[in-house]
Amino acid sequence: MLNSQVLVKVPASTANLGPGFDTLGMALSLYAWIQMEAVDGETVIELYGDGLNGIPTNKSNLIYKVAQMVFEEAGVHIPEIRIAMYSDIPLTRGLGSSASAIVGALVAANALAGGPLSEDKLFQMASALEGHPDNVGASLFGGIVVSAWDGIRAEKVRIVPHENLEVLVAIPSFQLSTEKARHALPAKLDMKDAVYNVASSSLLVAAFASGNLELIPFAMRDKLHQPYRAPLVPGMSEILEQATNHGALGVALSGAGPTLLTLVDRGSDRKAELESFLLRTLEQHGIEAQTMWLAPALNGPELSVVHGDRSESFMERIKGEVKA
Ligand SMILES: Nc1ncnc2c1ncn2[C@@H]1O[C@H](COP(=O)(O)OP(=O)(O)OP(=O)(O)O)[C@@H](O)[C@H]1O
Numbered sequence: 001m002l003n004s005q006v007l008v009k010v011p012a013s014t015a016n017l018g019p020g021f022d023t024l025g026m027a028l029s030l031y032a033w034i035q036m037e038a039v040d041g042e043t044v045i046e047l048y049g050d051g052l053n054g055i056p057t058n059k060s061n062l063i064y065k066v067a068q069m070v071f072e073e074a075g076v077h078i079p080e081i082r083i084a085m086y087s088d089i090p091l092t093r094g095l096g097s098s099a100s101a102i103v104g105a106l107v108a109a110n111a112l113a114g115g116p117l118s119e120d121k122l123f124q125m126a127s128a129l130e131g132h133p134d135n136v137g138a139s140l141f142g143g144i145v146v147s148a149w150d151g152i153r154a155e156k157v158r159i160v161p162h163e164n165l166e167v168l169v170a171i172p173s174f175q176l177s178t179e180k181a182r183h184a185l186p187a188k189l190d191m192k193d194a195v196y197n198v199a200s201s202s203l204l205v206a207a208f209a210s211g212n213l214e215l216i217p218f219a220m221r222d223k224l225h226q227p228y229r230a231p232l233v234p235g236m237s238e239i240l241e242q243a244t245n246h247g248a249l250g251v252a253l254s255g256a257g258p259t260l261l262t263l264v265d266r267g268s269d270r271k272a273e274l275e276s277f278l279l280r281t282l283e284q285h286g287i288e289a290q291t292m293w294l295a296p297a298l299n300g301p302e303l304s305v306v307h308g309d310r311s312e313s314f315m316e317r318i319k320g321e322v323k324a
């Protein structure tokens with residue numbers, strides 16, 4: 001049975017967490033909202049807030065295209081839809097905006113179609129659409145998600161983040177597309193660097209799973225992608241080398257960048273020192289940035305089916321939840 005109107009709140013995510021390239025992801029307490037309903041007239045796409053500037057509002061929009069894939073897979077015919085979206089997740093900064101859009105669209109369209117596709121099916125579709133499962137897994141399941149994708153099937157294990165983990169991100173004002181940041185990577189790696197990353201990533205997963213936060217600074221180091229991406233983000237090398245001397249538990253490039261992410265112990269008394277170190281270092285390299293204190297998001301998408309009175313506007317519906 002088709003639902004009439006659905007609203008999905010979906011978390012942002014950080015991928016890699018240093019060594020876990022294309023494999024590790026963590027959902028973050030920063031959100032996008034997508035509302036979807038079938039309409040008799042033409043498709044309408046409404047984007048709210050300043051953050052979505054430049055996103056198309058025609059049928060080339062990612063959310064519309066993903067929704068149509070769901071309807072096709074489900075064998076239902078809903079050619080014209082109304083989509084409304086608001087997002088606090090900055091675009092093309094390494095905070096999983098594209099993964100959140102894909103996951104939000106999959107969950108909303110599936111709910112609109114009455115929920116015919118399983119969560120696993122949505123994960124498989126999301127991994128194929130994004131090309132790697134790290135961000136989409138985190139946005140879909142919440143928490144820390146360890147995933148592997150062989151190009152056909154993705155498998156995952158979800159880890160509940162330690163309750164003391166807090167996240168400080170420094171978000172540069174410039175955009176860096178995943179495509180560009182992937183082009184910076186070498187075609188081949190040294191065996192010793194590969195071994196270094198297998199060791200670090202395995203240890204990091206074990207540290208998260210056992211709640212052993214002391215291992216994070218040692219385990220979060222990477223030689224697979226960050227050294228090659230550092231020239232794209234002025235100040236990054238210095239931040240990766242020194243953030244743990246300024247109170248961070250661990251530090252990494254968030255996803256494909258340019259955002260830098262630090263894990264912080266909630267009880268730390270060095271939060272202000274760390275925040276000013278990140279901003280000062282980027283500024284010394286001519287980079288404007290904003291910091292944001294976030295937490296790991298424990299849950300994936302929150303879905304509500306809107307029954308009855310639909311005169312309330314989209315922004316009225318999500319008002320009170322959006323970032324002040
Ligand atoms: N809400 C949206 N609607 C349509 N397209 C979107 C939306 N959000 C993101 N996108 C598309 O995704 C692109 C950004 O994807 P990209 O993978 O480069 O960065 P990211 O997802 O923000 O960061 P990362 O993958 O490194 O965490 C945008 O430029 C836009 O084309």
Ligand SMILES: N[C@@H](CCO)C(=O)O
Pocket residue numbers: 015016021022023132134135178181182225255256
């Ligand atoms: N694992 C991906 C995340 C960005 O989409 C990368 O680092 O390129």
